[in-house]
Amino acid sequence: MAGVPVELTPEDFEAVTQKPGMCVVDFWTSWCEPCHAFAPVFAEAATRFADITFARLDAETHESVAEPLGIDTYPTLVAYKDGLEVHRVSEALPADALDRMLTALRAVDVAEQKRRAENRERTEAGQPPPGIPEDATWDDGDGEWSSGPKDAKGLPHGTWRYWRADGTLCNECIMEHGRPHGPFKRFHEDGSVSQEGAFEQGQLHGPRTWIASESFTTERMHEGGVNARVRKTVMHYEHGAVRHVQHFNGQGQRVVPSTGEPYPTRPAHLPEDAELREDLNQWTKVTLNADGERHGLTRFWDVQGQLLWEAEFEDGRRHGRYWSRAEKTYADFRVHFEEGRAEGDLACGEWSLMDAQRAVVLKRDLGQAQDERTLARSMVFSNLARSAEGWRELAKVARAERRYREALLATARACATSLDVQPLKDGLEELTLPRTQDSAREVADDVVQGAGRSWAPMADALMRGGEAATILRAYAVLLDQTDRPRAALDFLHAAMLLAPERKANLFTRGLILLNLGVADQVRKDAEGLSSVEPDTAAFLATYARALFPRFDFWAGQEPPRCAYDGLPEKPAQSLEAIQQMVRRYATRLQAMRGALLQRFKPGASVSWLPPDLSGLLGDGPVELKQYELAGDDDDLVEVDETLDLEMGLADLTLMLRGDWSALSWLLWSCGETSFRMPTRVAPPADYGQAAGQASQRLWQSRDRKFRGNASTTKPGQGFLFEGVPLGDLHPNLVSIAERQYAETQAMFYWLNDPDHVSPWQSNLRGS
Incomplete structure (x- = not known):
């Protein structure tokens, strides 16, 4: 019917698109939102171009048609003239652009297209x-x-x-x-x-x-x-x-x-080369260097031509004078303007807050502009402990040298150590710009969102009046991520002293304490969160159990089972090879245990550490090797039994967890029920189920990790991991389960194939 798009099928696709005249086909899918939005635009165009055949094809339902044509994005429009494809576009066109495309279709010379x-x-x-x-x-x-x-x-x-x-x-x-x-x-x-x-x-x-x-x-x-x-x-x-x-x-x-x-008409008093920034609805005059970066004086006006701010730039960064309107920005309602200087995008030197008549209401020295490299190396971020007096002394020296950023951060650590927040509040009042609460939160949120992994911008936001509790918490997260948990804990405690009502800080503290190995306090923090954020509390508690499990003999605590066929009946490796592998696992586990113990003070009681496995080593640790060997199709396979003991505590415990699981199941496979060197290979009757279970659980974990709620394991379903069904695990915790079963599967792959030389072969980590 003229003026109505035709719904195509594989049976009539060729007949419609190959006939003389003009035809345009909309390839769409049912799950594509832009496709549904474009459909009425396409249908309306059909009423305006009666000489053109409009057709639609469900590309997912009729994949046999779409795939050979290379249609893999939706919607895709393909234009035909006299049976020849002359144009295609993969986007939902607005009505005017579609009309222009259809008009161009009328002018296409088919003979010329064939020549091309x-x-x-x-x-x-x-x-x-x-x-x-x-x-x-x-x-x-x-x-x-x-x-x-x-x-x-x-x-x-x-x-x-x-x-x-x-x-x-x-x-x-x-x-x-x-x-x-x-x-x-x-x-x-x-x-x-x-x-x-x-x-x-x-x-x-x-x-x-x-x-x-x-x-x-x-x-x-x-x-x-x-x-x-x-x-x-x-x-x-x-x-x-x-x-x-x-x-x-x-x-x-x-x-x-x-x-x-x-x-729009440019206000008469603006420079002739001032341009409209559409996204801001503001006029701007910007000069750029050869690299397209702001360089020189930059000015922004509102749509009526009122100057909003101006700043001097040097190769893309604010450097020099800065001036801006600041109504409703500062705690003193009289302030309408702010003026100061910047170096390398960082506020520094004397800043003035002025009233509507440009009279100075307040002046404040923001000190030196300490750049990223300088702050990153500052002692205020050291993971070494100091007394409150030591931090106060560092703050005193920094303040005397106008390094006010470091002075405030050192004061924060002193207050966290002494649990006295007043000196920090006094320092913030004396040294930073006094913003309104809303403005302070906005400055802090902006810097955390945009530069939360950088040292200098957050300190700069602190000096400009950004909310200190938010910025100090962000520093805590950054320090924890860079393996400085003691420093992170100080900054977080300072943030908690400034804003004790924020329960979310308990979650952050829990993560930091996990990196410090303080499992008991983490459990208490999870309990404190449970009444206001039960999901977060559950995550924290499960994460704590995953990092610091009960290290007993895990294998065989529940009957193994899986749904796979063709399972092995017994190990294929010799007793001697198994004994050698037990020593390698024990060597690794002992090395990890020792590295963890060194992170605590001598004599400290660490309740969650795994038991001493030196009894499995006889003459002592064995050599852990790294080498390559030829695999299938002459591909090189890497074998790496060595350890990186300098990683963070959480990563170290997760690596330990994987090896512990693998060793438990290796010993179980020989008939053992405790950590002792096997003297024979006497596998339990359900040995094959255990081998299959490791692979099945790894597959289920990866399916859950990558497909989320679309995975085959639904909420409330799946094997239990630290007491929680796989379907209910947070994605980060699913990754821990995946890691454990990857190591266990690799051990079984080695155990069941005498051609494999080590569980740490790179080709034994597949699903």
């Missing part, structure tokens, strides 16, 4: 199409033929031309000893100009103009959110640096690039 297709076949065969010089060379990277004169050194010199694979001219420029120099033009497939401009010694200089085409073209213009109604764009360069950009519609009227609407 033949030329592409010649290019694929390595032969220049007709019209391209025989000496032209093909560049796979650019996808173009090129030809032109060269200088004595063989460098392009003179007028060079470039052609697409289909034989159409795409570029013409003047080269001077290998670099573009002089005017250039690019062309659409129909021969009309798509770009023109000029180079000066290899750099774009002057206006560079893009001109849209009404025909189908591979030349790109409407990228980066530029509306299809933009028909010309002029970008002004100064020796490679973009100075400003202008967009025009088909009538030559300047327009806003994202909408194609008429460009």
Whole structure:
């Protein structure tokens, strides 16, 4: 029916698309939201273009049609004329862009399209199409033929031309000893100009103009959110640096690039080169360096032309004077403006807060601008413990040298150590800019979200009045992630002293305490969270059990079972090989146990440490090796039995957990029920079930990890991991289960195949 899209099937697809005339097919899927949004746009266009056949195909239901056509994104529109595909686009087009595409379809010359297709076949065969010089060379990277004169050194010199694979001219420029120099033009497939401009010694200089085409073209213009109604764009360069950009519609009227609407009238008092920032609805005047970074004075005005802020920049960073409006930003309601200096994006020196008449309400010295490298190496982030007096002394020295950032951070650690928060509150009041609560939270949240893994920006936000409790907590997280849990705990305790009502800090403290091995306190923090954040509390408690389990003989505590067929009946390795492997596991576990014990003070009681396994070693630890061997198809397989004992405590305990599980099941497989060296291989009757269970649980863990709620294990289902069904585990905890069963499976793979030499072969970690 004319004016109504046809629903295609594999049976009628070819008949509809190959008949004479014009046809456009919308390939869609039921789960694709843009497809559903585009459907009415497509249907409405069908009523306006009665001479074109509109059709739709459910690409998922009819994969046999879509896949051979290379349709893998949705929606995809494919245009046909007289049975020949002439254009495709993989996006949901707005109505005006769709109309423009359909209008271009009417103008397509099928004979020309066939000629271009033949030329592409010649290019694929390595032969220049007709019209391209025989000496032209093909560049796979650019996808173009090129030809032109060269200088004595063989460098392009003179007028060079470039052609697409289909034989159409795409570029013409003047080269001077290998670099573009002089005017250039690019062309659409129909021969009309798509770009023109000029180079000066290899750099774009002057206006560079893009001109849209009404025909189908591979030349790109409407990228980066530029509306299809933009028909010309002029970008002004100064020796490679973009100075400003202008967009025009088909009538030559300047327009806003994202909408194609008429460009607003610039307030008369603004500079002529001030441009509208659409995303902010603000006017701006920005100068850039050759790398496109802000350099020099930058100014922003609101849409009415009122100056909002201005700052001096140096190679992309604020450096020099800064001025801004600041109504409702500071605790003193009289403040309307702020003014100060910055170095490398960091506030420093004297800052002034001024009233509506520009009279100074408050002046504050923000001290030195301490950059990322300086702060990252500061003693205030040391993991070594100090007394409160020691931290106060460090703060005193830093303050005398105007290193106020370090002074405040050292004071925070002193307060955490002494549990007296008043000196920190006093320091913040004396040294930082006094913002309103809302503004302080906004500054803190912004820096944590944008630069929460950097030392200097967060300290800078603290000086500018960002909420201290939020920033100190962020420092605690960063320190914990960089294996400085003692320092992290100090900063978190300072944050908790400033904001004792925030229960979320208990969760952060729990994670830090886990990295310190203080399992009992973690359990208490989980209990404190349970009434307000039960899910978070459950995660913390389960994580604690996963890191610090009860290290007894895990194997055989529950009857092993799995759903796999073809399971082995007994181990394939010899008793001697098994005994050697038991010694390797015991050597690794003893090394990890010793490394963990060294992290505590001599004589400290660490209740969760695994038992001493030296009884399995006889003459002492064995050598742990790292080497390569030939695998299947001559691929190299890496064997690495060595240990990295410098990793964080949590990572070390998780590695220990995997080895503990593997050793338990290795001994169980010989008939043992405790950690003693086996003297015979007497596997239990359900040995095969145990081997299969390791692989099945690893598969289930990986399925849950990567597919989440779409996995085959639903909430409340699956094997128990530390008392929690796999289907209820948080993704981070699923990763721990995955790691444990990967090690256990690798051990069984080795145990069941005499050709394997070690459980630590790199090819034994698959699912």
